[in-house]
Amino acid sequence: METNPLPRGKWTPVRRGLAAAAALTLVSGMLAGNAGPASAAPRVDNPYEGATVYVNPDWAAKATASGGAAIADQPTGVWMDRRAAIEGTQGARGLREHLDGAVEQGADLIQVVIYNLPGRDCAALASNGELGPEEIDIYQSEYIDPIVDIMSDPAYASLRIVNIIEIDSLPNLITNVGSRETATPECDVMLANGNYVAGVGYALAQLGALENTYNYIDIGHHGWLGWDDNFGPAAELFHEAATANGSSVDNVHGFISNTANYGVLREEFFDANTVVGGRPVRESTTWVDWNNYVDELSYAQAYRDELVSVGFNSDIGMLIDTSRNGWGGSERPTSASTSSDPNTFVNDSRIDRRIHLGNWCNQSGAGIGERPTAAPEDGIDAYVWIKPPGESDGASREIDNEEGKGFDRMCDPTYTGNPRNQNNMSGALPDAPLSGHWFEAQFQELLANAYPPL
Secondary structure (H helix, E strand, O other), rough: OOOOOOOOOOOOOOOOOOHHHHHHHHHHHOOOOOOOOOOOOOOOOOOOOOOOEOOOOOHHHHHOOOOOOOEEEEEEOOEEOOOOHEEEOOOOOHHHHHHHHHHHOOOOOEEEEEOOOOOOOOOOOOOOOOOOOOOOOHHHHHHHHHHHHOOOHHOOOEEEEEEEEOOOHHHHHOOOOOOOOOOHHHHHHHHHOOOHHHHHHHHHHHOEEEEEEEEEEOOOOHHHHHHHHHHHHHHHHHHHOOOOOOOOOOOOOEEOOOOOOOOOOOOOOOOOOOEEEOOOOHHOOOOOOOOOOOOOHHHHHHHHHHHHHHHOOOOOOOEOOOOOOOOOOOOOOOOOOOOOOOOHHHHHHHOOOOOOOOOOOOEEOOOOOOOEEEEEEOOOOEEEEEOOOOOOOOOOOOOOOOOOOOHHHHHHHOOOOOHHHHHOOOOOOOOOOOOOOOOOHHHHHHHHHOOOOO
16 A cells, blocks of 8 residues: 555465464354454555455355356455345354364455445445435444454454455545436435435444454446546545545545456556547547546556545555456457547457446456455555455346345346446347346356456
């Protein structure tokens, strides 16, 4: 998280054998009263450097069974997407079991997604949460507090716990409210009642009080907040949330972009200022469309500077979710287009093969991206896989469920779009299950289109 270039290096996903056995013996002794409670080590600048990161056995087993043994040892995020997930649900272990598993693996770090705000995902339906817009008290007492109670157990003091804080929430309060064409009544309600801001502030304050936690706030992606009228106002909103409900910027270790999304890490053959036909493509193409950024790495690095300028600590670091942004396979361009037409140049040159940057659900043609890597670039703490590859973004049709998940037409491959994707086709794969459920067809496509190749 320093401003000088960071050394490259990959962490070890899992440590087995004697080291794991020794760690388990140590913790077992502590729990039996044979040793005192472990004390948390001081927070480090970059929690990923030198760390062995927990591999979720639930995901690893599915990946292996589906022909993904080559990536089944990679660490992925553990999603606490409803209160029931804390104790565990059918086919998925609970938070304490994951933390115990991390200790047994001899891991140094575990990644947990905090994702259950009141009125969650106000601009989409696929991941609507279980809590109503006004149920902030339930969010605090029945969701955040139990998570904090478990994480505070001395048995886990040696673990670095990275918390990914409430994806997609705060960005919605910038782009999908008020008089904007993309506004929704649900987002207007959440802006007015303040419960996204209050919820994020409470989560940061309570989780940040633990000595071994590292909180990273979600900042959407370059195709969401990269425009001038979104970029700065969103940074101010992040600061407001970080200082709300008893929190301070000291509870924020950094930020994460592209969580569960498909934005390419690097566009290799152009940037927003590449001149084609006498004008920068930023000004002359429907794909870039006046955005300042064309990829996630440039966006995350620039946003780091912006966040420091509005009051966040100068040592914050950034994460980028690269689990599904590889875009390899036969459709991946190998050189820049030679066309003098700006739109043709960009469309033939771009690595991101989506129909539109606003498309987010189970995207056709996507591939596994860069493997989880610590300190890959200046200001970037890690490339991470927070969204486990193979888990659906949302159902492609209405499916009755008790998980608080609705049907969003953006997950329907026949959908012709809305203002948020400029009325383009959704680009979604057919026959998708509920969000978070295993989607075999997508996993096979992600493996086939991995870049770097598997």
